[in-house]
Amino acid sequence: QKEVEQNSGPLSVPEGAIASLNCTYSDRVSQSFFWYRQYSGKSPELIMSIYSNGDKEDGRFTAQLNKASQYVSLLIRDSQPSDSATYLCAVNHDSGGSNYKLTFGKGTLLTVNP
Amino acid sequence: EADIYQTPRYLVIGTGKKITLECSQTMGHDKMYWYQQDPGMELHLIHYSYGVNSTEKGDLSSESTVSRIRTEHFPLTLESARPSHTSQYLCASSESRQGGYQPQHFGDGTRLSIL
Numbered sequence: 001q002k003e004v005e006q007n008s009g010p011l012s013v014p015e016g017a018i019a020s021l022n023c024t025y026s027d028r029v030s031q032s033f034f035w036y037r038q039y040s041g042k043s044p045e046l047i048m049s050i051y052s053n054g055d056k057e058d059g060r061f062t063a064q065l066n067k068a069s070q071y072v073s074l075l076i077r078d079s080q081p082s083d084s085a086t087y088l089c090a091v092n093h094d095s096g097g098s099n100y101k102l103t104f105g106k107g108t109l110l111t112v113n114p
Numbered sequence: 115e116a117d118i119y120q121t122p123r124y125l126v127i128g129t130g131k132k133i134t135l136e137c138s139q140t141m142g143h144d145k146m147y148w149y150q151q152d153p154g155m156e157l158h159l160i161h162y163s164y165g166v167n168s169t170e171k172g173d174l175s176s177e178s179t180v181s182r183i184r185t186e187h188f189p190l191t192l193e194s195a196r197p198s199h200t201s202q203y204l205c206a207s208s209e210s211r212q213g214g215y216q217p218q219h220f221g222d223g224t225r226l227s228i229l
Contacts, residue, residue, distance in 0.1 A: 042222070045220070049217050100164060
């Protein structure tokens with residue numbers, strides 16, 4: 001059973017701080033990693049994709065991938081109250097080009113306090 | 115950004131009715147997915163399709179059925195709705211492209227309540 005684990009939270013940070021969200025996965029051959037943001041009652045929205053080891057930055061968001069440790073994280077700099085949401089880590093396990101499903105973690109609830 | 119549309123957004127209906135939830139996408143994506151999500155809970159994949167006339171059951175058993183007669187359309191049907199079917203249903207799509215798995219993009223969802 002391929003698993004994606006996230007701390008369910010809630011993670012509470014003050015406005016302006018850095019929020020750090022973590023995710024581990026069980027299948028070593030996983031190739032593609034995504035972070036989605038989901039506001040309460042809404043559908044998931046893609047915010048970051050990462051495929052290679054290292055950091056990828058997009059505005060206030062930085063995704064970090066370490067395949068040796070089977071670990072992917074999301075940093076949110078200068079956190080805003082509008083960042084308050086559940087963040088879902090998603091992993092595609094396929095290495096041969098035939099599995100197009102994503103395995104989602106249960107999500108981490110982030111609360112940014114004004 | 116994918117344009118993927120789900121209708122209706124909300125549906126309240128009585129037990130025993132036949133229901134079809136619509137999902138359409140305008141991006142020509144070959145892969146489409148249905149997820150079920152209860153409030154505050156995780157996403158569960160219930161159906162997926164890798165192209166026309168291709169449908170598979172997902173990781174969570176569901177009494178619903180799907181069809182994929184056209185690339186852009188992936189409807190989900192419940193033949194006889196029950197209160198246990200009350201949930202949010204999310205449709206997603208993704209494309210095949212060189213350079214790695216492409217992410218799924220979600221529609222706004224259908225919130226279904228069975229009385």
